Amino acid sequence: MLLRLFCVLSGLMLSVPLLAAPDDFNEAKRLAQRIYADESETFYCACPLRWQGSKGIPDLISCGYKVRKNGPRASRVEWEHVVPAHHFGKSLSCWQQGGRDQCQQSDQRFRLMEADLFNLKPAIGEINGDRANFAFAELPSQAPQYGACPFKVDFQRQLAEPRAEVRGDIARIYFYMADKYKLNLSKAQQQLFISWHQQDPVDDRELLLNRRIAQQMGHPNYFVTGTRTWSLDYQPTGYGLSAQLEPQHQAKVKSPELTQQTAHNSVAEQRNQDNQLQVLGNQNSKIYHLSTCPGFSQVSSKNQRWFSTEQQALAAGFRKAKNCD
Template identity: 45%
Template structure:
C-alpha cells in the first residue's frame, strides 16, 4: 500500500516538480533563503555544520573549522549550488558563445541575462545551501564522489577536495544526492538533456537510500515548496 501511495504521489507531483520556479533570480533566491528559511535557529553551514550569524560571519569555533588559505572567504558564508550552474548551463549557446550573444562577460552572466530557463534553474532554492565561502571556492565546479583517505584540510570539517572531485561528510550525502537527482530531472524537462551518467546516478541513488532526509531537510523542503511553488519528490518520499 505504501509503495502504491508513493507511486501515486510521484504522479501527482510530476507537474509541480518539473515546472519552472516562481523565483527566477539568483540574488532574490539568496535573500529569501537567508530571511525566510535559514532563521537564527537554523543558521548552520551545509558541509561543515558551522554556525553563522546575521552578518553571515562563520563561527569557526562552533565546528572546528580552520582556514586553509583564503581567510576572507573562510570567515563568511556564501550560497553554494550543490549542482554547479556550469553543469546545467555549459551546453547553452549563451554560455558557449557568450561574447557573440552578450558582447561581454562570461557564460554564466550571459545566460543569466538572456535565458529565462537558465535563470530559473540558477535560482532554484532546492539546489542552494549556505557554505563556508572558502569551500565554495575550493570545490569550484567539481562533482562529488569518494576520495581515498581522510585528509583534513579544513580543521575538523569533514570535506575533502582532490583531483577534480569533492567528498562531503556522510551526514549530508543523501541531501547532495537528492539535489542532483532532482536537478537532473528538472534540467531534462526544461532544457532537454540530463547531466548524470549511469554510474553517477547509481552512486546518488545509493547515497539517497543510505542517508534519508532528517527533520531539518524535511522542514527546509516544505518551506521552499511554499516559497518557490514546486517539490523535490526525492525528499517528499522520505518525509512522510
C-alpha cells in the same frame, strides 16, 4: 457541489500567502536567507552559524575549521549551488558564447535554474570557492584540508567529498535538478547518489525546509517527499523547462497516475502542512506569529525571521503575539 469545492480550495489557498519562485539568483539569495534564517550550522562543515541581517557568519574556531588559503571567504557564508551552474549551463548556447555572465544576461531558462531554491545551501565561502564545479565522490585517501571540517577536495582530479550527514540531501537535490531540467547524470554518478540516498535518509529538518521552499517554488522536491524514486532506468521528465508552467501543472508530474484534481489536492495538503509548522518572527518588534495568527501575513519581508518551533523563537528572545492564541 462545484461551488462547495471552489470554496474549500479557495480557503486552502488563502490560508497561506501565495508566493512566487525567484526570477534570478540575486532574488533567490534574498529568499534563501529568510528560509534558512533559523539554520544553526553551515551545510558542508556543520560549523555554528549566526546571522547578522542578510549576512551569515560561521564560527570557525568552535568547529575547528582551519583556513586553507582564502581567509576573507572563509569568514563568511555564501549560497552554494549543490548542482553547479556549470553543470546546467554548459550545454546552453549562451554559456558557449560568454559563460555564466552571458547566460545571466540573455537566457531566462538559465536564470530560473540558477535561482532554484532547492539547489541552494549556506556554505563557508572558502569551501564554496574550492569546490567550484567539481563532481562529488568519495575520497578515502585524500587527507583533510580544513582542520576538523570533514569536507575534502581533490584539486588534481576535480572531485569533492562532503560529510556523510548531508550526502543523502545532496543526492536528492541532484535527482530533483536532473528530473526537473533533464540534466545528464553519468551511470557512476547515479549509482553513487542512489547509495547516498539510502545511507542518509530524509530527516525532519530536510522535510521542514522542503515544505518552506515548496511554498515559494510552487512544488516540493518529489524525491524528498518520496513521491518519486530515482533508479538507473529513471527517465527525467523535464517539467521545469517551460517557464510558463502553472503550479498545478508542475504538481501533476508527481506521479503519472495522478489526475489534475488529485495533484491540486496534493499541493493544497502540502500548504496545510506548511501552515501548521510555520513560526514567523518580526525582527523589529521581537514578536512572533503562528501561521494561524492574524498578524502572520502582515510582517514585512525585511523584518521576517523564520523559526522551526515556538521554542526556538522564545530562545532567540521573541515573544508570542497577544492576538495569537
